Amino acid sequence: SIIGGDGVVVNPASNSTLVTDLGYRIPNLFRWEVYTPSCSNTVDVTVISNSLHNLADAGEDDFTVNSYARISARVIADTNITGKWSVQGGTGRFDNAVAANTLVRGLTTGINTMRWTLRGYGCEAYDEVQLRFAEEPIAGFDTDVISGCSPLTIAFSNTTIGQATYQWNFSDGKTSTLRSPDHTFERSGLYKVTLTATGLRKTDTISHFIEVLPSPTAAFLVANTKLYMPTPIANFYSNSPNAIKYWWKFGDGVSSTEKDPTHIYEEEGVYDVWFKVEDLKGCQDSVMMYNYIQVGDYGMMVFPNAFTPNTSFPNGGQYQADERRLDIFYPVSRNVETYKLEIFNQWGTKIFVSDDIFVGWDGFYKGESAAQGAYMYKASGTYKNGREFNESGEFILVR
Structure with a gap:
């Protein structure tokens, strides 16, 4: 066992063993x-x-883009110990071969090995340091990712050593002269990205491959984009064949993860529809259709099958929206935008026309009370939601 100084006993149980790491020039007691x-x-x-x-x-190994480098060995305070540098591989000239800290010049391209040798007290030991010399520039770059879904934007980080100008080729028809550009690959494929660094001494190139995976295309269909109350039902259908996951937002705060959902809108309005899909590789795509679904009041028009006009005098056929009169022939309607009403007698003669929804037929023709009997009506126009209507039928004028 050790009881003083330094040292490591290799085999403490043996009467004959090796001791390592002894303390230098001090009593090491075992x-x-x-x-x-x-x-x-x-x-x-x-x-x-x-x-x-x-x-x-001899210090740490080093890399240099110059033909010289500083080397720094451990300094020994004991003047009885001397040190000296020597070249063991490559080339080199020392400013001061017996100084622990000195410059070595004339390095050759590649690995240059320098040895620091100590001598003293009848002993000798050495350590070596390797200096790698490469003429600048030395092209290099890193990326934040090496693969991803299209469109894939990559940040390129230029790690070139030395002064240079730069030329990037992304293999998609695009180039750049920026030091560290960002680039977006729009289409899927395997791209060889090459950086060329041009300096005063030489030109160096380096290439890496970028894999861009194909993304699904978010697309969908809907049976009808114009819906009407009171049952505005929208049937949505995914048109993304490679997708396995689906996300829908219908514009009214309701969402779905079904492939082909059915949605009922509760209120009139205009709604945006957002759709996102994901494929087996985790690639996604989304689409927003603005003002896509229009939900409006359906509009209505109902004509009576008979009316009893005032036989004393014509009243002009005017009525109010909330009136229910039996002496004027007019429809009960809602949300009518444009309107035309035509009345025909039993011989097909047109006897009345109105383009005002609040003006009906008062039962007079050319200032005279029309005869009792059957008449035909024809109504056409549009509702406020844009839907057209064409109505026709028969009614009885009763005296």
């Missing part, structure tokens, strides 16, 4: 103990190491 069940005995051994192994440190 104890060997022998014992039986009834007694024991010990002997101590002091070891002083002059080994320079733990002192030889």
Whole structure:
């Protein structure tokens, strides 16, 4: 066991063993103990190491774009120990070969190995450092992602070493001279992206591949975009064959994840419809159809099958919207925008025309009371929701 100084006993149970990592030029005290069940005995051994192994440190390996570099070995305060640099691989010239911290010049392209050798107290040890020299520029770049769904926008991070101008080729017909551009690949495919860095000494290129996955296309159909109260039912159908997940928003606060949902709108209005899909690879697409669904009042028009006009004098056929008169022939209607009413006698002669929904037939023709009997009506026009109507039928004038 160790009882003083430094050291590692490789096999503490053996009477003959190796001790490593001894403290330099200090007493390193070790104890060997022998014992039986009834007694024991010990002997101590002091070891002083002059080994320079733990002192030889040439520093960290380095990379340079210049033909020179600074090297820094561990400084030893003991003047009885000297150090010296030497070239073990590649080339190099030292400004001061016996200084721990010095410049080495004339490096060759590639790996240059420098050795720092210590000598003292009859011992010698060394450590080596490698200097990699490459002429600039050295092209390089990273990306935030290497694959994704189309359209795929990628941020390119230029890691080129040294001064240079840049030319990017994205293999989709687009290029850039920015240092670190963002680029969007609109279509799916495998793209070879190449960066060319041009400097004063040389030109260097590097390429990486980007995979752009095809995205589904969000598309849908609806049976009718114009709906009418009181039952405005919209049947939606997905037209995205590669999709496996669906999200709908119908514009009235209601949503669905069905493939082909049916939705009933509660109020009149104009509604946007949003649709998103996702495929097996997780790629998504969405579409917003603005002012897509129009829900309006259906509009109505109901004519009577008989009326009894005032025989004393004509009244002009005018009535109010909330009136229910039996002496004028007119329809009960709602939400009429344009209107034309024509009345025909039994011989097909047109005897009355009105283009005002609040003016009906008062039963007079050319200032005379029309005869009792059957008459025909024809009404045409449009409702406020844009829907056209054409109504016709027979009614009885009763005296």
